[in-house]
Amino acid sequence: MSARSALGRLLALGPLRLAALAAALALAAAANAVVGYVVIDGRLDGEWYDLRDLGFAVARLRAELDAVAPPALSYWVTALVGVGGILGFLGLVLLLGSWVERRLLARFQIRRGPNRVGPFGLLQPLADALKLMQKEVLVPRGADRLLYAVPPIAVFIPAVLAWGPVPWAPNMTYLDINVGVLYVIAVSSLAVLALFMAGWASNNHYALLGAMRTVAMMVSYEIPVSLALLSVVLVTGTLQLSEIVLWQEQHRLWLGLLLPVAFLTFFFSSTAEINRTPNDIAEAESEIVAGYHTEYSGMKAGLFIAIELGNAVVLGALVATMFLGGWSLFGLETWIPPYLVLAAKTGAVYFVLVWLRGTLPRFRLDQLMGFAWKYLIPISIANVGVVAVEAAILVRLDAPGIVPLSAFTLLNIALAVACARFAMPEPSGGPSAGRGASHAPVLTTVLGGLRASERLRSAP
């Protein structure tokens, strides 16, 4: 077997395609070399054609426009450029993401996933969208028609608005406000309204039950989210998302490592906020069919389904920004465009979400509520206290940052492990619950009824 055919077999490609691939790789390498030269040369820095940070291009555009027209025009044009960027990205995500999610789930489930429409089934989401658009829209009789019409649009608002303060690169933030964290919290709690509206207006028992669960659950998990972000703010001393990323970039430390309790709390609680497994009880299909959007059909249902994906991606971006260093990558962001770094981190978080969805069963409502109120909130409050002390020490110490930071990182990781291992409550209230004990069935060849059963039970 020649080396070439072995490679071809590995990649499952014919010789012709292999050659094309090799050529493409060579071309990419050459392009990379050119880019590398330009980057080292420093010729790109701050110029409008610096592709690593599109913020420069927008700033240049703004300056050019300000020179020839009233400032309102440049304001609107740059705003529209930013909005276009965000919505374009979101649209791309919605179109590609559902394909990615279905393919990934299919891989987890030893299936193939969509592979018929277009190359590798890539056009499947488009076909789905077209199909949904031309489906008849049914409005249940007895529904509150106005409130029924609003939610499909209203659920999009938080998912789009939350993209605003996410920094894509040092100068590439659409909405670089100094209260970014508060803004994110405020915006994300809007979704409850839309979902409850949808469930209530449908006048359907399943939808109402889903809406009620949504209210109880999303609202409860909002508090751990706020508390987790509070410790981020304590450490970085700013509410501005771009500053939080800068802090992580300067300290060469991801907040997820420094604040593991906050990180895990935020991640878990956010899965409840966006109705993902294992916390997807608001639309638990085995119990309440589709929850709050049971009654929606056609494109309206499509919007609900799409926004689940949009929420997952926005969560990925927020987790990446707050806890995984955002656009920074330990200096490599001078080479790789920072927005690609952020997209990759977002994708990684999204992958974890899909992985969870493909693996875990779901909790019960009372278990989830108990977990939030009796475990996450106390732990988060305690964590805020610990972090406040640490932040005070950090700011007062004159020692170089690396020593206390690594000490606190190790301490906090140890605390997180302790919380997870020893303080976690028993999730089930059942009499037979007990962690760790063996529960394999007893094997027996004895036969009998109640008496035999009692004998078996009394035997060790």
Place this chain on the structure above:
Amino acid sequence: MPAGPRQLAGERVAAALEAALPGSVVEVHPEWVVLAPGRLVEALRWLRDSEEFDAAQLSSLCAVDYHSYFEVVYHLQSLDLNQQIVVKARTTSREDVSVPSACEVYRGALLQEREAYDLMGVGFEGHPDLRRLFLWEGYPGHPLRKDFLQLEGHHPGLPRFPFEEPGVQSR
């Protein structure tokens, strides 16, 4: 003789029952015992609780239409002693179709009695929730009765069996 491998002889069951509850046995057959409807529940409870029979489980309950009367067949199972007992109860006629319910002795009879009531029209006195199980309230007749196909609007299915001479299947 067609009998289950671990089925108790009817005579043995009948003798024990007569000794404990005189007058409860109506008819004895090598394989089964026919109980008096009036003492059915009592007899079943005795069979369930007795050390000798330990008929802890009602494994199957089913009704049979014998044209002039209905018969309810109880297959009782002792799990500890691994033996099976078959007892039966008969209605007095085709019109008076009531048999006492075994529900208070065996909860497993809940759905089986509803099924027999629905399909065979046997009334189980004392059943906590005697409604039709498969068919809806108001359905005409009881399909498993032998005269069901003579009801108005119903037609018998196959006229005859394959592999059979005509006329043989008439009962």
Place this chain on the structure above:
Amino acid sequence: MSEQAVEPGDAAAGEPYILNIGPQHPSTHGVFRLRVAMDGERIVDMDMIVGYLHRSMEKLAEERTYTQNIPFTDRADYLAAMSGNLGLCLAAERLAGVEVPERASALRVIFAELQRIASHAMGNGTLVSDAGAWQTPLLYMFRERERILDLFEMTCGARLTTNYMRIGGVAFDPPAEFFPKLDSLVDDLPSCVDEYVELLAENEIFLARTRGVGVISAGDAINGSLTGPQLRGSGVPWDLRKAEPYCGYERYDFEIPVGSAGDVYDRFMVRMEEVRQSTRIIRQALDALPPGPHKTEVPLALRPEPGEAYGRVEGPRGEVGFYLVADGGPAPYRFHLRAPSLINLSLLRSLAIGASLPDAVVTLGSLDIVVGEIDR
């Protein structure tokens, strides 16, 4: 198991509302309907409505010969057609006094056990789906089920409604390529079971959802006529393959898995363990498969002497019993199928009242119903 669930004076209680779960619901596993009165998440009262799939099989059977009735048993429990076939054949053989060749008995054991594995894969897979795992375990279990159904197809041309057993034996001898495939399947199965147990039985969420949920005590299980894994999960070591061995089960070495708490988790684990035990039985039967005919010749229109017989087998869902009454004619005078799916639901109401909706769904899933068999 109290029938009275809502304590009087619960200040938080709302108006109970009526919710219909089924007939078209993802977790009722067929056209099965629960009409529940709920207060919030909690079930206050429940009524079970079945019959959507009623075909009056028992009446139809009175118009057909014993052999012609075998396909009906496929369509009763369509996930365990082989067990249904076998039960009817045993009852009819008992009634008519037919002897079965050795090879046929061994083949019956192999197919009945394969069917048990396939059915448990389905039952446990859907149970995990009911607990909210987005079908991943279900699809994994379908992997093995698919191989089993391929073996069925190879042997008798059908995957679900096999119609394979005959009075006096089995319809066909399996083809030559059947045996190596079965061999490799039997080799693979234990590791597959280990995989599922690892994936689910130690999963904290799955434990939280199933432990202590839907608890049936041993006494209730016996009194409620529960059979099969539902009974064994409650700790009662009862298995017809041991109690009343048929088809030579007494020759095979296997054990009965028995749960301890009687909850959903125990029923799940008992099924998982039964797959292992079935694998053992198949291995033994396969290694000692006797040569010879696969069927004794029996007249197509069998006319047993007047009398009655109750033949039963341990199906995947419990005791599949056939009560046949013969009147000397070619068709049974009375044909009654003791349907384990229906009878296992005897306790459903008392289990559901007071439980929360998700618990009730998981409990129903653990009872592993097949609507074709409930309604018949």
Place this chain on the structure above:
Amino acid sequence: MIPEQYGRAGVLLLFAILFPALPLVLSHLLYRLRIRPDRPDPVKSAAYECGVEAEGSSWGRFNARYYLFAIGFVIFDVEVIFLYPWAAAHAELALDSLAVLWKAALFIGVLAFGLAYAWRRRALEWR
């Protein structure tokens, strides 16, 4: 600087509404072009209840358990939000004097006490 940024949030909000509205408008357009059917009938527009007619409206008096948590949220979340200005200024204040830690601890203590009280009164039990 600040009003300008909020204006941008407004623009984003505008487009956040337009973005999902677009497919709905397209869907309506398809209806106008008679591609998408619209033939309502009473059975189709019945509330989905697994294939049978729903019994009663769902707008009844619901179990109050759910609302208790909503009230808890309002109390706790507002308190947490009040902590944010402190958190943002914490580093600077701590540089001056560690007394800020005590003051914050008092506030967090009130929060924790509230939670402990609710826990004690079994308001956190689902049932």
